[in-house]
Amino acid sequence: MSRSGAEVPTAPAIRVQGIGKSFPGVVANHDVTFEVAAGSIHALVGENGAGKSTLMKILYGVQAPDTGSMEVDGQPFAPKSPSDAIARGIGMVFQHFQLADNLTVLENVVLGAEKLYGIGSSARARINQLSEAYGFALDPDVPVRGLGVGARQRVEILKVLYRGARIIILDEPTAVLVPQEVDALFANLRELQREGHTLIFISHKLDEVLGAADDITVMRRGTTVDSVKPAHVTARQLAELMVGSELPSPQNDEPTVTDRVVVSLRDVQVRDGDRAVLDVDSLDIHAGEVVGIAGVEGNGQTELVEAIVGMIPASGSVLLEGQQLAGLSVSRRRALGIGVIPEDRHRHGLLLDSPLWENRILGHQTRPPATRGFWLAPAAAKADSRRIIADYDVRTPSESTSAGALSGGNQQKFIVGREMSGAPRLLVAAHPTRGVDVGAQAAIWGHIRAASREGLAVLLISADLDELIGLSDSIRVILRGRLSETFDPAHVTASELGSAMTGASTTSRGI
Amino acid sequence: MDLLRRVALSLATPVLALVAAALVTTALLALVGEDVGGFWSVMSTPPNARQQxxxxxxxxxxxxxxxxxxxxxxxxxxxxxxxxxxxxxxxxxxxxxxxxxxxxxxxxxxxxxxxxxxxxxxxxxxxxxxxxxxxxxxxxxxxxxxxxxxxxxxxxxxxxxxxxxxxxxxxxxxxxxxxxxxxxxxxxxxxxxxxxxxxxxxxxxxxxxxxxxxxxxxxxxxxxxxxxxxxxxxxxxxxxxxxxxxxxxxxxxxxxxxxxxxxxxxxxxxxxxxxxxxxxxxxxxxxxxxxxxxxxxxxxxxxxxxxxxxxxxISPEIVSVTQGIIVLSVVVAYAIVQRYRTRSEQASVARRSSATSAKEVLA
The missing domain is CATH 1.10.3470 (ABC transporter involved in vitamin B12 uptake, BtuC)
Incomplete structure (x- = not known):
């Protein structure tokens, strides 16, 4: 059945039968049943909170199930800890990398597994051997600090291979990658599959799932609802299986762009040493306009956001409705009407251990309703948090719940609600729907579109080309810190943008 | 109810720490053959006015x-x-x-x-x-x-x-x-x-x-x-x-x-x-x-x-040992209480989400 083509009836690599797991008052998993064929690439899809993470933790021995049974290679499997799972050849690659930045690749891989091949030349030999066998192109002696996201992920995979894993679970491996890196990752995964490994990966991105997986299991509300073959479903059908209802369609309705310029950038430069990492000659965003920025990650998007928001020093001029922002602090700029949906919500958007109402104050600490002059206004901040929770459908028991207890999609909806508060004139949205489920994604798109109809200027940075094309009124491509000509999202195709992003468009065929 | 829970949780840390410190100190005194009864009778005597x-x-x-x-x-x-x-x-x-x-x-x-x-x-x-x-x-x-x-x-x-x-x-x-x-x-x-x-x-x-x-x-x-x-x-x-x-x-x-x-x-x-x-x-x-x-x-x-x-x-230095144990116990007890708090909070979030989902199904 699987692409490895083995017709011999071998036992499935993993068989999960009727697994259930309850936490006090909630059922996280119930009647979870599915099989993963040996040597296949198996995708597990579902909304945030559908129970995928709990299931992965059960498989990896982090949590014990209340009911049901599991088998690995036909043998009963009841891990008491991750080391039991590792002993049975199961490895896990977490979404948030667990690497020590200042150690080398070798040191990171060996850390905690010193008994296998020591820490010296035999360990290095083993790492080189694995790296070459699967085309990882990793130098054991470079510090992880200097590696990109894709390479870091390969280090994580190398770690589990080094520990002898044959069944590898990857938790949302593509969430952090750009399109090119995604392709490289799936090439690596196929390489692993050819060598007889079984791969299970969790994803939100349905196109990838359809393109890469041999089998797909869909989870919804804590249970497995269906297992399908990619050849038999479309992305839309798959998404509907996940959310259990008809999907809203991400279509841009009639344009609302006005001729009033809200934001105007001229000759904005950010330098790193003597190299300009951002060099924007001219960028205007009008009221009611969504300007999308496409680009391969690391081409100056982060610097563009930070230069506008004022987090890094930049030369040149940034005007917000005629007011010069250059030289103003982040706090002044935000008070003048800039809202920011940050790229990394955990690092830049939230205080995870603080209640939601305190997070409502964050970034708004200089203006009502969060504060009154010198004093905080907890009652007003709480009331306004309740408004956000209601209007933006944030699923939380109350405004006093810690931000960190919410799922990613609900955290993001809260951030969007907060940043839309206080009538911003410009919204800078960096990857606003990254790592959130389909339902939250549609809601966030709806809010951005509604606000732009009201006259908000939006700068949208995204690695999701469908999102860019669906939301933007015009698209600019950023390459090595410079902005390209303007593309019309109504007529541009993803592949045209793709070639502009890699710098191939000038030599091939213009727009 | 919610408030009561929060108060109970915040009191849990010091109480747990003090109990642990009392147990360890007692065990330590017993181990070196000191007068455990004497220790506790001194420690539990209410201080007089000057000592207050x-x-x-x-x-x-x-x-x-x-x-x-x-x-x-x-x-x-x-x-x-x-x-x-x-x-x-x-x-x-x-x-x-x-x-x-x-x-x-x-x-x-x-x-x-x-x-x-x-x-x-x-x-x-x-x-x-x-x-x-x-x-x-x-x-x-x-x-x-x-x-x-x-x-x-x-x-x-x-x-x-x-x-x-x-x-x-x-x-x-x-x-x-x-x-x-x-x-x-x-x-x-x-x-x-x-x-x-x-x-x-x-x-x-x-x-x-x-x-x-x-x-x-x-x-x-x-x-x-x-x-x-x-x-x-x-x-x-x-x-x-x-x-x-x-x-x-x-x-x-x-x-x-x-x-x-x-x-x-x-x-x-x-x-x-x-x-x-x-x-x-x-x-x-x-x-x-x-x-x-x-x-x-x-x-x-x-x-x-x-x-x-x-x-x-008994040498008064034992009190410094007790203080040290209290500090260590606080760190450990806080980690335990915090873990419990996080877990119960996540459970209540999940409860809220599954309740909404159920409503949607009915609708």
């Missing part, structure tokens, strides 16, 4: 020290230099007050201000090194502790007067002293007049931290530097201000005893309060009310400890 006064005086100094450490902790700074800051501040205040440039209450007020400014500046050195050169405040303040001690010895030797083998500053004039307040009947001594500073500092710490923009910015910067910076909070400025405030409060630690008891900087100066304050802040979870509890427990333990040798023949 001692506990309150020691407790107020520990409270100030605890708040000084807690201000740093709230900004994610480990000001280990409270020790050096209050030592130098006490010397400068005593030196100024004894110098008699002015007299009466003005002398007192100026001396207290000098103590605060000295503490702030001494901590500020570490703060400036931290925000401009990236020097860890732990290293900075440890080094400054050593320098502070030597500097005080030098100044004392050069400008102090000799009493036997030790030196002291000139005692301050009568008119600048603060009388003890005899609110506990039957005690031969009273509570240091300036002990009320602990109350003022506690209330100010609570109000500023909880209800002001500045307090919010400080807590946000301490909780996540990156998120605070993205929200427009000047993290470096917050770090420097936190060090200055921590040092200023540290400067107050020795003031009550200086103006009501010792009247000069010399042999009567009590060292070590700065380090104990770190433990007190940990025990009180940096909370203004919690630190009251921590300071009271530590002051009580020290006072009972002095009785141990007399009444049960």
């Amino acid at each position: 006064v001692n506990i309150i005086n020691a407790g107020s100094a520990l409270y100030l020290s605890g708040v000084a450490a807690a201000i740093g902790f709230r900004m994610n700074l480990f000001n280990i230099g409270v020790e050096g800051q209050y030592g130098l501040a006490a010397f400068m205040a005593a030196w100024f007050a004894g110098g008699g440039l002015v007299s009466g209450p003005l002398n007192t007020v100026l001396a207290v201000l000098i103590a605060m400014v000295t503490g702030a500046l001494w901590a500020g050195i570490a703060g400036v090194l931290k925000v401009t050169r990236g020097v860890s405040e732990v290293i900075g303040t440890i080094m400054l502790n050593a320098i502070s001690g030597l500097l005080v010895s030098y100044l004392l030797a050069k400008y102090g007067t000799n009493i036997g083998v030790s030196q002291t500053t000139t005692p301050m004039p009568e008119s600048s002293r603060i009388p003890e307040v005899g609110i506990i009947p039957g005690a031969s001594s009273g509570i240091d007049g300036l002990a009320f500073l602990a109350v003022v500092v506690g209330v100010a710490y609570w109000v500023v931290l909880t209800y002001t923009r500045f307090g919010f910015s400080l807590r946000a910067a301490g909780a996540s530097e990156t998120a605070a910076a993205a929200a427009g909070i000047d993290v470096r400025r917050m770090a420097l201000v936190a060090m200055l405030a921590s040092g200023a409060i540290a400067g107050l630690i020795a003031m009550p005893s200086l103006f009501s008891d010792t009247f000069a900087y010399g042999t009567g100066f009590q060292p070590g309060l700065g380090f104990t304050g770190i433990a007190v802040a940990l025990l009180g979870r940096n909370h203004p009310g919690g630190i009251v509890f921590g300071a009271a427990i530590f002051a009580y333990l020290v006072d009972r400890g002095t009785q141990l040798n007399v009444l049960a023949g």
